[in-house]
Amino acid sequence: MPTEPEAPGGRLTLEHRTIEVIPDDERHGTPRSQFTLWFGANMQITAIVDGALAVVFGADALWAIIALLIGNVLGGAVMALHSAQGPRLGVPQMISSRAQFGVYGAVLPLVLVILMYFGFAATGSVLAGQAVCEMLHIDNAKVGILIFGVLTAVVAVTGYRLIHLAGRVATVVGALGLGYLMIRLFTQYDVGAHVGEKGFEAATFLLAVGLGAGWQLTFGPYVADYSRYLPRDTSDKATFWSTFAGSVVGSQIAMTLGALTAAVAGDAFLPNQVGFLGDLAGPALLAFLIYMVIVVGKLTVNCLNAYGGVMSLLTIVTAFNGRSRITQAARTAYILGFTAVSVAIAMAASADFLSNFKNFVLLLLTVFTPWSAINLVDYYVISRERVDIPALYDPNGRYGKWNVTALTCYVLGIAVQIPFLATKLYTGALTKKLDGADISWIVGLLVTAALYYVWARRTSNPPAETIRPGEPGAGAPATRAETLVG
16 A cells, blocks of 8 residues: 655654644645544444444344444535545634634533543443453453553554554454454354344334434544645545545444344343454454454544544633643643543443443434534535634634524524434433434434524625635734624
8 A cells, every 4th residue: 555645753753733723834645544544443343332232222233234324424424524624724623613603612512522532432441441351361341441541642642643553554454353253243143034034113223323323423523633634735525535435434344243243142242242252253363363453443543532532622721721832741641631531431431331322322413413514504605615714713803702603503403402312311202202213413403504504694704715824814803793703
C-alpha cells in the first residue's frame, strides 16, 4: 500500500496542535487516511456487541442485518457530511459548531458530548480489559482495564499521527481477525438454521435501525478532528466517500458478525462476549490472536474517544478564558485525566452490560440527532460552507456568545422525541401505540432540520466568503444583526 505523505516532525512526534486552526503548511495526507482510520475504528468488539443487541432483544438475524445496514448507511451519511467540513475549516468539529450555537452556547451540546466520550471509553475499556486478562491469564478484570487504559493514554497523548497508524494496523488485523471468526462461525454452527426463523417485526426492526444509526451519529461530534489535517483543497466528495465507506463497511461487517453470533449462540454469548469469541477462534494460539485483534481494535476507537473528549473539554474551557491555543503539557494533563476517569468508570461498570449499553446508545441518539441536523443544515444550506473562522474564537464576534435560534431548536428537537422513545427508563405514549417501535431519532432529525431552516433563514448572517485568520475581515466587529444572537 502506498504510504501517506509524512507530517512535519515525523509520525511519532507529540502533536502540538489542539483546538486552533491547522495552518496550510501543516496539512498533509489524502482522504484514503480517513478510510483506514474509520474502518479500523469500527472493526472491533463493541460494534460486534452492538449488532448482537438487535438479536438479543428480539429481532431475527436476517432482518437485524438488513436493519443495521439501513441504520449504518443513514447515520454514516450524516457522519461523513461532518467529516467533509474538516479540510475546509481546519478546526475541530465542536469548535465549528460555535458558528451555530455561539461561543458560549456550544457548551450545552459539548457537555453531552463529553458524557458520550466517557461512556464509550468506559464500555470499550471493559471489553478490552477482558481481552487483556485472557491474553495474560489474569483473573482480576480491573488489572486488564488498567493496562488497557495505560495503552490508550500513550497513543492519545502522542496524537493524531499515531492514532492514524493504529487505525491502519486495526484495518488489517480487524479484517483478518473478523474474517476468520466469520468462517469459524459458519463451520462450527448451522448458521442457516438460525436465520429467517422469525417474521418481520416493526418494533425490533426499527430498534436495529436505531442501533446502526446511533452508532454512526456518535462519531459526528469529532470526525472532523481528523479530516481537518487534510489539505484545504481536498475534494469534499473524496473526504465524504472515504469516511463513509470506511465507517459503514467496517461497522456493518462487525455488526453482521455480532447478529449472527447472537443468533447461533443464544444465552452462551450474553455473559462473556469476549470469552465466547476466544472460544470460537479455536486453539489457544488462535484465541490469543483474536484477543489481540480485540485489543488493537478497541485501542483505536478508545484513543478517538480520549482525543475527542479532550478536544471537547478544551473547547468548553477556552470559550470562557478567551484562549485559542493550549500548551502541550496542558493537553497531556487533560488526556491523562480523561483516561483516568474513564478507567474508574469502567472498573465500577454494572454487570448488566448489554441492556445498559443498548439504552446508552439510544439515549445518545436522542441528544445528537438534533445537533447534527442543526450543524449540517446551517453549514450546507444556510451558510453554504461560508464561515468566519476567527469569530469562532471570539464571543464578541459574528457568532456571539449565545445563539437563541440554534439553542431553542436543539432543546425542541430533543423534546419532540420524548413521546416516541422506547428505552428501559421511559417509553413514550406514542411508542406504545406503535407497538414499541422507536422512531424518535427520525422525528428529531426531520423536525429539528425543518424548524432550524425556517428560523435561521431570517436570523443567520454568514460572511460573503469564508474568512480565515490573517485575511481581510478577520476579527471585524459584529454588526447589529449579528449581535442579536450574542
